[in-house]
Amino acid sequence: MSFGKNQIIAIAAVAVIIVAAASIFFIGGGEEPSTYDEGDIVITTNVQDKGEITQVFKEAPERIVAGNNTVLEMLLYFGLGDKIVAAYYDEDEIWDQEPVKSEYKKLIDRLDPKYHSSGLLSQAVITEVQPDLIMGYKSSFGEGKWAVGSTEYWNKMGCNVWSLNTQAGKATVEGMAQDYADFGLVFDIKDKTDSFMSKYNAALDKASNSGIVTGILEYRGAENGFSAYGDKAFIGQELLACGGVNKFASGGTVGLDVFVDSTDMEALVLIAFGSNGSPDEVAELIKSNPNYQYIPAVKNGKILAIGLSETYGGVRALTTIEGMVALLD
Amino acid sequence: MMKGVELSTLGLVAVLAVILMLAVITAVFIGAVSIPFTEVIQILVYKILGVKLGDFASIPPTHIVIVWELYAPRALLGVIVGVALALAGVVMQAMVQNPLADPYILGISSGASLGATFAFLMGAGALGGMVAELGVSFWAFIGALGASFAVFTLSAMGGKMTTTRLILSGTIIASICGAFSNLIVYLAPSDSGIKSLTFWMMGSLSTEGFDGLIIPGIILIVCLLFFFTQMRPLNAMLMGDEVATTLGVDLSTLRKVYMVLTAVLIAVMVSNCGMIGFVGLVIPHIARALVGTNHWKLMPVACLLGGAFLVVADIVARSLTTSEIPIGIITAIVGTPVFAYIMIKKSYGFGSRD
Numbered sequence: 001m002s003f004g005k006n007q008i009i010a011i012a013a014v015a016v017i018i019v020a021a022a023s024i025f026f027i028g029g030g031e032e033p034s035t036y037d038e039g040d041i042v043i044t045t046n047v048q049d050k051g052e053i054t055q056v057f058k059e060a061p062e063r064i065v066a067g068n069n070t071v072l073e074m075l076l077y078f079g080l081g082d083k084i085v086a087a088y089y090d091e092d093e094i095w096d097q098e099p100v101k102s103e104y105k106k107l108i109d110r111l112d113p114k115y116h117s118s119g120l121l122s123q124a125v126i127t128e129v130q131p132d133l134i135m136g137y138k139s140s141f142g143e144g145k146w147a148v149g150s151t152e153y154w155n156k157m158g159c160n161v162w163s164l165n166t167q168a169g170k171a172t173v174e175g176m177a178q179d180y181a182d183f184g185l186v187f188d189i190k191d192k193t194d195s196f197m198s199k200y201n202a203a204l205d206k207a208s209n210s211g212i213v214t215g216i217l218e219y220r221g222a223e224n225g226f227s228a229y230g231d232k233a234f235i236g237q238e239l240l241a242c243g244g245v246n247k248f249a250s251g252g253t254v255g256l257d258v259f260v261d262s263t264d265m266e267a268l269v270l271i272a273f274g275s276n277g278s279p280d281e282v283a284e285l286i287k288s289n290p291n292y293q294y295i296p297a298v299k300n301g302k303i304l305a306i307g308l309s310e311t312y313g314g315v316r317a318l319t320t321i322e323g324m325v326a327l328l329d
Numbered sequence: 330m331m332k333g334v335e336l337s338t339l340g341l342v343a344v345l346a347v348i349l350m351l352a353v354i355t356a357v358f359i360g361a362v363s364i365p366f367t368e369v370i371q372i373l374v375y376k377i378l379g380v381k382l383g384d385f386a387s388i389p390p391t392h393i394v395i396v397w398e399l400y401a402p403r404a405l406l407g408v409i410v411g412v413a414l415a416l417a418g419v420v421m422q423a424m425v426q427n428p429l430a431d432p433y434i435l436g437i438s439s440g441a442s443l444g445a446t447f448a449f450l451m452g453a454g455a456l457g458g459m460v461a462e463l464g465v466s467f468w469a470f471i472g473a474l475g476a477s478f479a480v481f482t483l484s485a486m487g488g489k490m491t492t493t494r495l496i497l498s499g500t501i502i503a504s505i506c507g508a509f510s511n512l513i514v515y516l517a518p519s520d521s522g523i524k525s526l527t528f529w530m531m532g533s534l535s536t537e538g539f540d541g542l543i544i545p546g547i548i549l550i551v552c553l554l555f556f557f558t559q560m561r562p563l564n565a566m567l568m569g570d571e572v573a574t575t576l577g578v579d580l581s582t583l584r585k586v587y588m589v590l591t592a593v594l595i596a597v598m599v600s601n602c603g604m605i606g607f608v609g610l611v612i613p614h615i616a617r618a619l620v621g622t623n624h625w626k627l628m629p630v631a632c633l634l635g636g637a638f639l640v641v642a643d644i645v646a647r648s649l650t651t652s653e654i655p656i657g658i659i660t661a662i663v664g665t666p667v668f669a670y671i672m673i674k675k676s677y678g679f680g681s682r683d
Contacts, residue, residue, distance in 0.1 A: 114361075120528070122653045123535060124362045124395045139449070142465065153537050157394065253515070 043182045046168035047141035047161055050151045055160040057133075057186050065126055067136020067148070069094070070167065070314035074183065075135075076103040077315040078192050085129040086115035088148070089136070092309045095316055123149040133160045138168040166313030171234035173204070173241050176313035196318065203322045209243025212328050213264050215297070216246065217254060218271040218308070219282045226254040235269065235311040238321055244328050260291055267327050268297035270305045279305035302327060338626040341619060345633035349408065352640040356404035357396060360647050364392050372396045402536050406601070407640040409545050410534065411608060413552070413598045415616075415635025417591045418609030419628055420556060423563045424587050425492040431610035432595045434499045435588060438606075439506035440476020441599040442530065444468035446510040449526040465529065466600040473596035476502050481588060489581070495588075531655030532605035534643050545597050552594045553632070559583075560624045567622060607660040608635055611668045638664070 165175030184193030230251030283305035417432035484498035616631035
């Protein structure tokens with residue numbers, strides 16, 4: 001068999017175009033219009049495979065799958081623990097505040113270990129529990145291959161999907177407020193969620209708007225320096241709302257040399273995660289290092305040490321904002 | 330093949346075909362969710378023939394969904410991908426006359442990784458419009474094909490495209506793609522995106538429904554039909570360029586055609602399933618140890634072996650825990666000792682059978 005060069009190029013180009021076009025056709029996106037009746041609750045959420053979509057709740061969900069610690073703690077905090085039928089990405093220490101702590105213990109005692117994982121649960125396992133709502137990261141609702149299933153699949157199964165604003169691209173205080181407003185409507189607990197947001201806003205109102213230069217840094221170990229949380233992160237937005245100035249507004253990596261040279265950093269929000277130690281341990285590490293004594297925040301002890309879970313818009317945001325207001329006072 | 334034992338190739342093909350069928354059947358009822366075998370049969374008969382056997386009404390609807398929408402398509406996808414990887418491995422190893430060649434040497438894996446990294450971490454949504462709605466699979470496919478095109482172009486620049494230039498070009502493009510992937514990871518705002526990307530890099534046969542099998546199935550059938558007509562040129566390639574040319578094989582043209590088809594085949598598979606390594610590299614060697622290097626025997630045996638191996642590996646991957654182990658881990662853990670055993674127990678040359 002022999003081909004001319006032009007024929008080869010033509011064959012290859014046609015093959016590519018056909019396959020690519022077919023792939024686009026089959027993968028495709030775009031939201032299909034939802035139908036809803038008066039009295040239904042409609043929320044907007046952002047998911048990996050469909051982008052921004054609406055989900056319609058005709059009644060409060062009764063079989064919920066919690067897809068990360070933030071969501072899990074929200075459900076437990078607001079007394080919805082008995083509706084949880086499965087939990088995945090439960091990878092952080094649960095909040096040690098009540099009622100979350102005791103509700104979590106009840107959940108663990110009740111839940112079959114097959115439906116509880118610090119990693120991802122398979123789509124088949126989650127299908128088995130017949131959820132009517134899955135709340136997880138935006139990336140949980142992808143093409144089913146590296147997530148818990150596509151949005152289309154779950155909606156066809158009569159299950160809504162929901163990724164909180166603060167975990168899906170609207171990581172702002174307003175986004176968080178919308179999350180709690182939606183949460184209150186969907187679960188018919190508006191009084192509880194309004195009360196929570198009132199406490200949060202009351203704490204925020206006490207901010208002195210001092211304009212203190214503050215770093216928000218996650219400690220990554222002596223070899224790796226820090227990872228900075230910029231203005232686009234939720235906790236960066238909280239800092240702005242308190243009137244602070246983010247020293248590392250665009251985020252990124254902060255080497256130990258840059259950290260040492262931060263002689264204008266008057267306050268530090270220090271985030272501990274993983275094997276680097278607890279927040280208190282990491283704070284002690286920083287405070288006891290003589291190289292860091294030129295940094296005003298370290299020298300004057302103006303450090304707020306928190307865990308990673310405190311940086312999201314879950315129920316821990318209440319204690320985080322209180323701590324941040326006190327730090328910037 | 331064990332010393333002193335001759336296997337009829339047809340007999341081996343028949344045995345492998347039976348093993349493949351048994352693996353597919355097993356894959357439909359084994360997984361993280363236990364479904365009785367009788368229920369699986371009832372569900373399959375109902376869905377395929379429309380006949381309700383036995384006490385069909387007592388079958389939980391979730392079991393019907395799991396068997397028909399999740400497990401059955403997944404088993405078939407395992408066959409398709411396993412056959413594709415093995416086929417591509419056989420062709421690549423003959424084409425470049427290198428036993429270390431695998432389907433990913435054309436820069437496909439690195440390009441697909443770059444595309445997927447972009448989609449997961451920067452967000453296809455960053456580009457807006459219709460492009461925002463395209464999934465990870467699309468970007469992985471574009472990345473794979475783009476990298477392959479770059480490898481072809483680079484290997485042909487400044488001289489004739491030889492196997493050495495091809496392999497070196499693949500290394501160069503892989504390095505560039507890897508660097509950009511790492512840059513995106515470094516700049517990424519999303520830790521959960523990194524997690525998803527990590528799982529993608531380890532491969533998965535997870536799929537929903539049969540729609541996702543159409544494109545990979547069609548591409549595979551086209552490639553199988555074509556390469557099964559290319560046994561003679563592939564055998565000739567193994568003998569070296571000079572001998573092949575003497576036998577009338579148009580090496581330059583055929584290599585280009587083989588590369589284009591292999592690149593499209595693997596790009597489609599990678600974009601659907603992520604990176605499933607080891608199958609394309611080792612299965613051809615195991616097949617070669619069983620039947621020798623004659624492609625008339627090697628290709629069907631390798632294809633059946635690849636399909637069966639991947640389906641069995643997937644059964645293991647999703648049965649051990651409720652959160653699936655990425656299949657790339659299983660293929661490496663299971664396949665490596667088998668490959669080592671064959672290498673130790675049977676001595677054979679890449680180009681001949683002793």
